[in-house]
Amino acid sequence: MMPKLNASNAVAALMCAALILLPVYSAATGNIFILTLFTRITIYALAAASLNLIMGYGGMMSFGHAAYLGIGGYAVGILAAEGIGSGFIQWPVALVVSALFALLIGALSLRTRGVYFIMITLAFAQMAYYVASALSRYGGDDGLTVYKRSDFAGLINLSDRNQFYYLCLACLFGGLYLIWRIVNSRFGLVVQGVRSNEQRMQAIGFHANRYRLVCFVISGTICGLAGALLANNTDFVSPAVMYWTRSGDLMVMVILGGMGSLFGPVVGAIVYLLLEELLSQFTEFSGLILGPVLLLIVLFARGGIMGLLGRMRRG
Amino acid sequence: MADSLAEPLLRVDSLVRRYGGITATDNLSMEVIPGELHAIIGPNGAGKTTLISQLTGQVMPNSGTIYFAGRDVTSLPSYTRSRLGLARSFQITSLLKDFSAIDNVALAAQAHDGHSFRFWGNARKERHLRDTARAALERVGLGQRADIVVSQLSHGEQRELELAVALATKPQLLLLDEPMAGLGVTESARMVALLKELRKEVTIVLVEHDMEAVFALADRITVLVYGRVIACDVPDAIRKHEEVKRAYLGEQHAVTRHD
DSSP, X not given: OOOOOSHHHHHHHHHHHHHHHHHHHHHHHTOHHHHHHHHHHHHHHHHHHHHHIIIIITOOOOSOTHHHHHHHHHHHHHHHHTTOOBHHHHHHHHHHHHHHHHHHHHHHHTTSOHHHHHHHHXXXXXXXXXXXXXXXXGTGGGOEEOOSOOBOTTSOOTTSHHHHHHHHHHHHHHHXXXXXXXXXXXXXXXXXXXXXXXXXXXXXXXXXHHHHHXXXXXXXXXXXXXXXXXXXXXXXXXXXXXXXXXXXXXXXXXXXXXXXXXXXXXXXXXXXXXXXXXXXXXXXXXXXXHHHHHHHHHHHOTTHHHHHHHHHTTO | XXXXXXXXXXXXXXXXXXXXXXXXXXXXXXXXXXXXXXXXXXXXXXXXXXXXXXXXXXXXXXXXXXXXXXXXXTXXXXXXXXXXXXXXXXXXXXXXTTSBHHXXXXXXXXXXXXXXXXXXXXXXXXXXXXXXXXXXXXXXXXGGGTTSBGGGSOHHHHHHHHHHHHHHTOOSEEEEEOTTTTOOHHHHHHHHHXXXXXXXXXXXXXXXXXXXXXXXXXXXXXXXXXXXXXXXXXXXXXHHOHHHHHHTTTTHHHHHTTO
C-alpha cells in the first residue's frame, strides 16, 4: 500500500525531517539545550512506540511498561559498574533480560483480561521497582551512576552529543520500521484480529494467547533498548525510572499521540515532553494543565493527535 | 441421503452441560453423517447454541464425549478443532469489525495455512491467501464488497461474510448458528439458495428458527427441548411427530405450515 497523502502522513514526514535536521539547527544557533531535550524525547518516543505495539495494535493495556526502561538501564549500569564497558555486551544483555522479563510477566498476566491485566502488569513493574531499590550494591534507592557510556570499539562515540543523538534517532526509526513491518505481517494481522475479536480468532483456528505473548515480548525488548539508551543519556539509572508514574507517562504519550498509529507515540512523546518542559518554566504544577489536555483528547479525539489530523482531510 | 452405514462425521455421546441449576444440555446424543445437512430445531431456550458452542469448544461439557472424524475432541480447545476441519458461524454476528471484509476472510485462510509467526512480509500481499479469500467472498456474493470495512456492511452482508469466513477454513463440517437471524425476506431467500449450493460440498449442521428454511434444506432434523433430543428423523416424519407438535404448541403453525 502506498502511503496516502493526508494531514497525518504529512505531519509524520515533516516531523522525521525536523528530527534529522535538528543537530544542524542546534549547531547553527548554538542551542545545545534543544539537542539534549530531543535526545531524551527520541528515547521516550521509542519506549512509547513499543508500548503502542501491545496497547494500540494488540489491545493489551500494560501499566508496567517503564519496568523495561529500568531493566535495560540497569543492565547497562550494573555491567558498567562491574567493569564491563563494551556496548556489544551491555546492549544484548539489556535486550535479552528485558525479553525474559516480558516473557515471565506476559506468561502470567495474559491469563487475565481488562482491569486485572492492568493491575498485574502494574504489580510486576512495582516489584521490579522495589527489587532495584533493594540493590544496595548498585546504589539502592539512590540509583547508580554510569561513569562511562557504552563503548562500541570506536565505531561510535556515545559521549559525542551529535553522535549519540543520531544513535537514538536511528534506534527510534529502526524500531518504528520494525513495528511497521510487524503490524502488516501475518503475525501483526493476527495480533490485531485478537484485539478486535478474540473469540472469533480462536474459532477460525488461532491460539490467541501465543500470539499475544510473543507480541508482548517483542514490545518489552524494544523498550529495553530504550532503557539502555536512557541510562547512557543520563549517565545514571535509578529505581525511579520504573515507578508506576513513569509507566503512566508512557501510556499518556501513546494515547495523546494516537493509539494504533505508527507515528502517534512519537508525536505524543514530543508534545508531552515539550509541554512538560515549557510548563515547568512557569509553574510547578504542570499536571494542572497537562491533565485537562489529556482529558480533552480522550473525550473529543479518540484517535489522539494523529487521529485528529487523519480526519482533517475529510473535512 | 441418511445412509446409516456411513461412519458418522460427528458423534455426540451423552453430553451434559449444566449452568447452576439449569441443565442446558441433558444427556444428549446425536450423530451427523458425512454429506448430510442436519438441522437442529427447538423452542427458545432448548440449548441449541449451548450445544453448538460445545461442539466447537467455546463451552466445555460437564460430561459426555464428542467425536469428530473418528477422534475424541471433547477436551480440545476451539482453535485445534478449527484446524481439524470444524467451522462455525455465530448467531450474533461476530466478525473483526474494524477489518475489511477480505481481511476477515483472508485471516481465516491464513489460520489454516501453517503458523503465523511470520513477522516481516506483508500479509495483505500474499497472493494465495487473497485469492482464497476472494473466492470465498465471490461464493457468498460479496465479491464487490471485498474492501469495505465490516462495520459499514449491512446486516445481511455481515451474515454472508460469516459464511465466507467459515468457508475459507475449508471445513469438513460447518456449524451454522441461525444464519438467517434478522434477515429480510429477500435476504433469507438468498441465504437459502446459497446453503443449497454449499450443502453439495460440505456437511452442515444448521441451527435455525426459520422453519420454512429448515424444512426446505434439511436431510434430517433433530428436535431439542430443554436440552434433550425428543426426535431425530427426516423432515416428513418430524412434521407428523406427536411430541414435536406438543413441544411447539403455540408455535405449531410454524411446523405444520407446509402440510
